[in-house]
Amino acid sequence: MEEEKREIKAPLNKQLIMDIGKTKYTVNLHFKQGTGETYKDKILKLIKRETEKI
16 A cells, blocks of 8 residues: 655644645634634644544
8 A cells, every 4th residue: 555645834823734645634823712622633634524524
């Protein structure tokens, strides 16, 4: 099986762009104050949502 190319970039405009295989994911890293949400929470939420589609 061919290894997927994984590339993670963190640009200055507070977005995380992940290229995983042929799919490009963009996570906005803006937070409402006081929610206690972390970058890890946002990324895990995105991954969970995308894997449920499959």
